[in-house]
Amino acid sequence: MRLLPRGLRGRSTAGFALLAFVLSLVLSLSTYQLARWYLLDQRQSLAVKQGVLHAQVLSGQLSGLADGTDEEVLAVLQQTKGRAVLQVHDSWYSVVVDLDQSRVPTALADAARAGTPQSQRIVANQVPYFVIGIPLAASDAVYFEFVPAAEYERTLRTLAVVLAIVASVTTAVGALSGWVLSRRVLRPLNSVAASALAMSEGDLRQRLEVGDDADLQPVAKSFNSMAEALEKRIQREQRFTADVSHELRTPLTAMGSAVALAKRSGNGERTAFAIDVLGDQVDHLRQLTLELLELARLDADREEVVSELVDVAAIVERQAGLHEVSAALVGPAGIPIVHEVNPLRFERVVANLLENAARYGGGATRVECVHIDGALRLVVDDAGPGIPADERQSVFGRFHRGTSTAAAGHPKGTGLGLSLVEEYVRLHDGRVWIEDSPMSGARFVVEIPGNEK
Amino acid sequence: MSERVLLVEDDEVVRTLLRMLLEDEQLQVAEASTGTLAIERFESEAFDLVLLDVRLPGMSGFDVCRHIRRTSNLPVIMLTAQQDSHDVVTGLEIGADDYVTKPFNDHELLARVRVQLRRRSIEPDGERLVFGDLEVLPAEGTARRGDHTLGLTRTEFQLLCHLARFPNRVWSRDQLLQHVWGYDYTGDGRLVDTHIARLRAKIETDPSQPTVLRTVRGLGYKLSREA
Numbered sequence: 001m002r003l004l005p006r007g008l009r010g011r012s013t014a015g016f017a018l019l020a021f022v023l024s025l026v027l028s029l030s031t032y033q034l035a036r037w038y039l040l041d042q043r044q045s046l047a048v049k050q051g052v053l054h055a056q057v058l059s060g061q062l063s064g065l066a067d068g069t070d071e072e073v074l075a076v077l078q079q080t081k082g083r084a085v086l087q088v089h090d091s092w093y094s095v096v097v098d099l100d101q102s103r104v105p106t107a108l109a110d111a112a113r114a115g116t117p118q119s120q121r122i123v124a125n126q127v128p129y130f131v132i133g134i135p136l137a138a139s140d141a142v143y144f145e146f147v148p149a150a151e152y153e154r155t156l157r158t159l160a161v162v163l164a165i166v167a168s169v170t171t172a173v174g175a176l177s178g179w180v181l182s183r184r185v186l187r188p189l190n191s192v193a194a195s196a197l198a199m200s201e202g203d204l205r206q207r208l209e210v211g212d213d214a215d216l217q218p219v220a221k222s223f224n225s226m227a228e229a230l231e232k233r234i235q236r237e238q239r240f241t242a243d244v245s246h247e248l249r250t251p252l253t254a255m256g257s258a259v260a261l262a263k264r265s266g267n268g269e270r271t272a273f274a275i276d277v278l279g280d281q282v283d284h285l286r287q288l289t290l291e292l293l294e295l296a297r298l299d300a301d302r303e304e305v306v307s308e309l310v311d312v313a314a315i316v317e318r319q320a321g322l323h324e325v326s327a328a329l330v331g332p333a334g335i336p337i338v339h340e341v342n343p344l345r346f347e348r349v350v351a352n353l354l355e356n357a358a359r360y361g362g363g364a365t366r367v368e369c370v371h372i373d374g375a376l377r378l379v380v381d382d383a384g385p386g387i388p389a390d391e392r393q394s395v396f397g398r399f400h401r402g403t404s405t406a407a408a409g410h411p412k413g414t415g416l417g418l419s420l421v422e423e424y425v426r427l428h429d430g431r432v433w434i435e436d437s438p439m440s441g442a443r444f445v446v447e448i449p450g451n452e453k
Numbered sequence: 454m455s456e457r458v459l460l461v462e463d464d465e466v467v468r469t470l471l472r473m474l475l476e477d478e479q480l481q482v483a484e485a486s487t488g489t490l491a492i493e494r495f496e497s498e499a500f501d502l503v504l505l506d507v508r509l510p511g512m513s514g515f516d517v518c519r520h521i522r523r524t525s526n527l528p529v530i531m532l533t534a535q536q537d538s539h540d541v542v543t544g545l546e547i548g549a550d551d552y553v554t555k556p557f558n559d560h561e562l563l564a565r566v567r568v569q570l571r572r573r574s575i576e577p578d579g580e581r582l583v584f585g586d587l588e589v590l591p592a593e594g595t596a597r598r599g600d601h602t603l604g605l606t607r608t609e610f611q612l613l614c615h616l617a618r619f620p621n622r623v624w625s626r627d628q629l630l631q632h633v634w635g636y637d638y639t640g641d642g643r644l645v646d647t648h649i650a651r652l653r654a655k656i657e658t659d660p661s662q663p664t665v666l667r668t669v670r671g672l673g674y675k676l677s678r679e680a
Contacts (some may be wrong), residue, residue, distance in 0.1 A: 257470035309671030
């Protein structure tokens with residue numbers, strides 16, 4: 001079992017509570033002790049005074065009763081109206097049956113006999129008493145009296161209860177102030193956490209309010225300067241990618257046109273082969289440039305996707321047709337599935353998934369497009385080697401080089417197709433993930449939520 | 454009689470190569486390296502098509518397109534930098550008929566060029582299509598609202614003719630791209646949308662509340678006979 005609570009907040013709450021508890025405990029205990037001592041002292045001196053008074057009266061009466069009978073002595077003793085015990089020489093007289101000489105502490109009796117008045121607190125029959133011993137020198141006797149101390153005990157008990165309540169309330173107040181204070185302390189930390197989270201999700205424009213709290217300003221300022229540096233750096237990289245791709249356009253356009261021209265002129269076999277290779281490479285580079293630019297723009301803008309209601313089934317059917325996935329098309333057969341998407345992007349998603357299946361999975365074996373609880377779900381299965389669980393995230397990375405190789409007859413991919421799928425799906429607030437297909441290949445699942453506004 | 458293309462592109466190598474490619478298609482090509490030169494040639498010679506780079510030094514391709522549209526419904530194909538950039542939307546809004554993104558491949562470009570050129574040669578005859586006070590005459594290549602002849606670009610007119618030949622039938626964007634623009638693959642829906650918007654601005658009484666050229670949500674567009 002953990003003794004310390006986890007978290008700053010829990011710890012500071014516990015700390016405050018503990019401090020309040022210890023402080024109130026010390027205060028309560030000392031208050032109790034002081035009060036007890038004071039009350040005892042007061043009550044005892046009162047009892048002694050009373051006893052001395054009774055003893056004086058008794059002493060006078062006893063002196064006029066020298067050598068009186070036991071009954072006479074007892075009668076005199078009873079007049080004191082207290083719970084009195086009297087020792088004359090070796091004889092003991094007591095008024096109350098239970099409270100006799102056996103209840104008188106020996107030390108007290110000896111001291112009184114020696115001439116010193118004494119008092120002591122005892123418990124007889126579960127009732128607390130003060131016992132007072134007063135020597136009656138004139139009669140060669142010792143007078144004892146039991147004064148009830150119950151009231152004093154009750155007062156003390158009430159005090160103890162009150163102090164305990166005060167201590168627990170103080171502890172609770174301590175805990176509460178720890179909780180509240182730590183929340184105030186943590187509030188700026190929470191906003192730092194929220195900003196950092198937003199930044200990690202791509203909102204690089206997040207900044208903290210610097211405010212006028214001298215203790216918090218350095219934190220906010222350093223966070224902001226970090227965010228600024230990060231934003232600048234990322235922007236620079238994005239701009240670099242965009243610029244490079246942009247600069248490649250003109251040469252690529254020229255190269256493409258030049259290759260096209262060269263193909264039209266009659267060439268020898270070797271030249272024709274060389275030109276074909278050149279053409280393929282230019283096409284590849286062109287595709288790569290376009291996709292890089294697209295990704296760079298997606299990174300930079302975080303643009304709102306312009307969606308509209310379209311028949312996604314028609315798009316899926318067309319792409320399935322283009323990729324020759326005719327046999328195993330499950331789902332819509334000419335029945336429109338209307339969903340809010342950006343048609344160009346959605347079509348790209350479908351096309352890229354099918355291309356990916358063709359390139360690495362021997363072609364899609366099954367394409368499904370259905371509405372589930374208002375969300376659009378697109379499933380693309382292949383019968384290829386599948387994708388190992390530990391690669392299922394990284395295949396969406398840019399220029400990911402997986403363990404699998406492209407099927408023969410398929411040109412090399414750009415390594416950006418699945419990245420674009422992920423970006424586009426994210427633009428639609430959707431998700432894409434990979435499972436095992438029933439044919440032991442890979443299954444790509446895209447889910448795009450419906451617009452419930 | 455071969456058709457004449459005005460090729461406006463500032464990069465000399467690209468321009469030369471494009472000219473050669475177009476000439477291989479039996480087209481006559483006139484070159485212009487700046488917007489100003491392009492307008493000079495447009496004013497003084499007759500063309501069947503303009504191939505227009507958007508990013509030109511000095512006067513931009515948009516300015517050239519605007520200038521051409523003031524007096525002519527000549528087909529204009531823009532060469533743009535990015536498919537999703539504002540270039541495309543701006544270009545289409547000011548009246549370009551189609552666009553090709555750089556870097557393009559030759560098939561893509563030549564296909565677009567052929568579609569725009571073929572467009573003007575196939576006009577069925579004798580038809581007269583009426584939608585309320587809107588009258589479309591495919592043979593004459595004109596459309597009228599009441600007594601007023603509408604100034605439509607060639608693509609706008611083709612779009613209107615296509616919709617008018619099938620009253621009340623709903624056409625998806627892709628179908629329209631296929632029939633009007635000759636796309637045999639998925640194209641940019643904005644191409645259709647901008648042309649529809651421009652068409653509405655010309656044929657509808659209140660373009661924001663279209664009664665003739667209607668949108669069928671999630672499916673496409675139709676030309677509605679009942680007003």
